[in-house]
Amino acid sequence: MPAQQYIKHPWVNGLPPALEAPNLLQIEEGLDLAYAGGRWLGTDRGALSAGVVSGMAVTAHTPNDLSVAVAAGVVSIAGSRYTYAGGNLAITGADTTQERWDVVEMFYNTGALAVATGTGALAASIPDNAFAGFTIPLAAIYRPINQQFVAPADIRPFSKLARDPLSLDDQGQTGGAIILYVRTNPKQIYTLTSNVTGVSSWMGSYGQELTLIFKQDGVGGRTLPAAGSWTNFKFADTISNTGNTAGKYWIGNFINDNGPWLQVGDLKQWF
């Protein structure tokens, strides 16, 4: 979750809660989280996906000390994939007289974890992103005055999720009239167990990319239809079934122009 859900103060007998200092503190923290979310999470790198694909949860170290544990996971960094093995990250000691907020972050360009250490204050705010556009936030950490360890309750999940840029969607074994469901993954592989009689797609969007991979099964000889049996595909090359022996691959790359899929580059046919 990017930021924890704020629980409003309960009213009693139809009356709003008395406004007390602890309420104000909670409200200010909630506002700060919301504002920091906008600053940290609102920055994206153009059309490139960036964020956590899986895992990467930040938790308190056991036993609690001046570090946090970051779970293994996968992140998407500027359209590339980076796998983190998991580990501990040291946190700067707490201020002895003032509270503070820190942010655990991962850098786009190196995949390195770091801590953005906030500024101590009597009513501290979550620090700004000093490298906006180049880091992925993983969690905000509240640092109580002179508490020289990080407790579980001090950690606020604070991450943006992203799709996996490298995953390949295995559509299994098929043939006949194939309908491409391009939502789930722009890279799809089909193992042909019979001849393909037609290819069409469902809800491709403007500018969407598609890498289509066909693989011959252990028998081979499965054929692809001529371009005329591909609905809304525009080919620069002639589709060939030459060399379609067992285990061979066929790869085509396409881009969608609000309807037609345009071949990009050349087709790699049965290699």
Added chain:
Amino acid sequence: MPYTKNQWVNGTTPAINAPDLLKIEDQMDLNLARLRWHMLDEIYGPHGVVTPGTGALCSVSQSTVPGQSVLVGSGEYRVNGYRMFTNGGTVAMPAAHATLPRWDVVVGGVAILSYVQGTAAVAPSIPDNPDPFTWVSFGLVYRAPNDNVISTGEITSFSKLIPDAMLTDAFAAAYTPNAINHNQHKMVLTGNVTSVAPTNSFVGAKLRLVLQQDGTGGRTLPAAGSWTNFLFADTLTNTGNTANKYWVGEFLYDGAKWVQQGRLNQWVY
């Protein structure tokens, strides 16, 4: 109710009282809800309301005859990569709670407009997205107790706006695609292109150019010498540039040159 800030009087901070607290909490709830609803995106693909131009697409508004339903305007949106388009329609909202207020969210899914009903409470919160990978939020609706006539003042815009994956550039004879905001650009040629010079080039940038002839055709691209800092592996040609034909090329910037990747597909389909 949708939040309105306290007005200052004669430059003096307004006194804080319990109703102010309610408004402050509403505002905070809205911002945190926006994060919860809008930042969980791109698990499978783009997620949100597509904004190719201007205008309130997929916007939520009061029904023509105010009642227990709202109108959703036409527009294109993405549900985790699915391309969806709604011609607009009516969403029948659930009945208001008899004694307590509530927040509901108007949403779009795959080929469906719907709502997510919140929990009624004396101080209600905006509900969470029960399935962040299925629902795209369009608008918030505050539901006053026992009020089944939804009015404009109770509707708040609440959609995440996303750009198209490919930027449509207006025709320019001196073509200057901006490398930093999109890595895919399309331009329909309504005249001859005299030069191509990407702006904001950076090391590692990728650029895919999709050029299409208009309905007239015969529009020409310049020779390689008029492409600023391009390194072509193929020879540029205008052969076959008849009406509606496409030209697709991919390039990678190495810090000095836009190096051609793969093969150019020039006016062949």
